[in-house]
Amino acid sequence: MTISRTKKLAGVVAAAGLLVALAGCGAAPETAPTSDETTPEVVEGFKPCLVSDDGGFNDKSFNQSALTGMETAADELGVDFIEVESASANDYAPNLENLVAEGCTFIVAVGFKLSADTIASATANPDIDYAIIDDSADADFNGETDAPNIKPLLFDTVQAAYLGGYAAASWSDAAGVDKVGTFGGIQIPPVTIFMDGFVDGVAKFNEDKGAAVETFGWDVAAQEGSFTGGFQANDTAKQTAQGILDQGVDVVLPVGGPIYQSAAAAIDDAGSDALLIGVDSDLAATDPSVADLVLFSIMKRIDVAVRDSTLQAATGDFDVTPYVGTLENEGVGLSGFGAFESELPEGLTDELAALQEAIISGELEVTSPSSPAQ
Numbered sequence: 149m150t151i152s153r154t155k156k157l158a159g160v161v162a163a164a165g166l167l168v169a170l171a172g173c174g175a176a177p178e179t180a181p182t183s184d185e186t187t188p189e190v191v192e193g194f195k196p197c198l199v200s201d202d203g204g205f206n207d208k209s210f211n212q213s214a215l216t217g218m219e220t221a222a223d224e225l226g227v228d229f230i231e232v233e234s235a236s237a238n239d240y241a242p243n244l245e246n247l248v249a250e251g252c253t254f255i256v257a258v259g260f261k262l263s264a265d266t267i268a269s270a271t272a273n274p275d276i277d278y279a280i281i282d283d284s285a286d287a288d289f290n291g292e293t294d295a296p297n298i299k300p301l302l303f304d305t306v307q308a309a310y311l312g313g314y315a316a317a318s319w320s321d322a323a324g325v326d327k328v329g330t331f332g333g334i335q336i337p338p339v340t341i342f343m344d345g346f347v348d349g350v351a352k353f354n355e356d357k358g359a360a361v362e363t364f365g366w367d368v369a370a371q372e373g374s375f376t377g378g379f380q381a382n383d384t385a386k387q388t389a390q391g392i393l394d395q396g397v398d399v400v401l402p403v404g405g406p407i408y409q410s411a412a413a414a415i416d417d418a419g420s421d422a423l424l425i426g427v428d429s430d431l432a433a434t435d436p437s438v439a440d441l442v443l444f445s446i447m448k449r450i451d452v453a454v455r456d457s458t459l460q461a462a463t464g465d466f467d468v469t470p471y472v473g474t475l476e477n478e479g480v481g482l483s484g485f486g487a488f489e490s491e492l493p494e495g496l497t498d499e500l501a502a503l504q505e506a507i508i509s510g511e512l513e514v515t516s517p518s519s520p521a522q
Contacts (some may be wrong), residue, residue: 313349333404
């Protein structure tokens, strides 16, 4: 399904929970121009377009954040854009072909799963600018993008997830439970990078506090763990979540768009007091129906990366140098703790701020086998 949109600024930019800075961690980057800025001069015939992966634009997470970024850019530029939603992997190549036929001059592919088809489309259409989220477009692993007109939009999410693991461990330790868990959709780098950081952050808390918080669902050393096999909120995802809950955890990190819905359902059915950690976007803001279960979210500023790359392409300044979101450039980070702010263990926000500063300065090295090259 292809949808052409007139310029608009969906109120979701504010509602999506722009990176809420921890105490002392600085403000988020702007996602809209200030009132005294003028509309950028757009190259003639510019037409931006966006294609989702099979999670769809209503995933309250990954794809939705990309759509928000495109909407924001289109509003600033005063142009129309086209979005096309993929129902399955079989739609990726045809959807890209349709966008080319529609006259798109800049195409954003949302996700690692579109890599091969995006490379093929970009190779066949060298005059079109492309960007792809969470993939380096380097299928032959030679360290270079496989088509010279693709800009990778990457995120070193392990840094933010490390803070998230530390926070989850602190919460569980204070509650006397000392058990947290995680599970993913598909075992691919954009998923496992969250899980690596989360587990390592728990280990950091244990080291600093002499605690013994256990993690379930992911073994960093073996790179093995619990996965649903997809990004759909279905019975398999619910059973996977239940398997983690059965370990007695009180904090769960589901990594994979809509699978958090299955985790929420498992928590409800079990009558558990466990809380969720959102990914990519501020889950408490994007899905109020689960806000009372969301301790915090580990965020990637996909919206800002899409918005900024769209503006580059629109003004003729497109640069294919990969973008890597980090704590330092505020491309990744934690949301606020919402209703749980007043219940946080004493000193936690200060500890997180100190950890963030140490990671940014290089004093504390936080990395993952899935970290993008910088």
